[in-house]
Amino acid sequence: MSLMEQFANPETMQSLSIGDKLAGAGITTVMGMGITFVVLILLWGCIAFMTKITYRPKKGDKAPQTTTDAAAPPSAAAADITDHSAIDENVIAVIAAAIAAYEGGSPNNLVVRKIRRISGETTAWGDAGRADCIESRKF
Known part of the structure; x- marks a missing residue:
């Protein structure tokens, strides 16, 4: 048994x-x-x-676009807003000063030509902040 x-x-x-x-x-x-x-x-x-x-994709469906250069400096990841009335001159000046301070140059040599918002759940600034926080906690 x-x-x-x-x-x-x-x-x-x-x-x-x-x-x-x-x-x-x-x-x-x-x-x-x-x-x-x-x-x-x-x-x-x-x-x-x-x-x-x-699953059959619709004719108008496209794959979500992802950015491959997440570690690029903020000057490369500037945001694009199609409604230009939403941005005033002070905001553009602050962005230009922040980019110049980040790169260590003079704000007089920096010209902001286009500001566009990156689509997605998080912004490039939020991603960069999280990456900095993670890097600061590594031993």
Whole structure:
């Protein structure tokens, strides 16, 4: 009689040693977890397969644009706003002074030609701030 057959019978369960009981419990645990993971992997595969079959992009859909130069200086990541009435001259002067201070040059030699807002959930300034914070905490 195998160990798992002895586990099925309550009378023989009492006669098993603690080592046999632990071995049976371990086998039961591994079998249960194994079956669970196999079923989850099969479900994941079915969902991925169904997604490939049913997903049809619309004609106007485009992939989201991502910037590849996240470590570029802020002067390269200037923001573009199409509504120019939203930006006054003081904001442009402050941006020019900040860029000049960052690059260590004179604000007189710097000309801001275009300011555009970068689309996305976070701004380039927010990303740069997070990167600086992470860098300051490294040992």
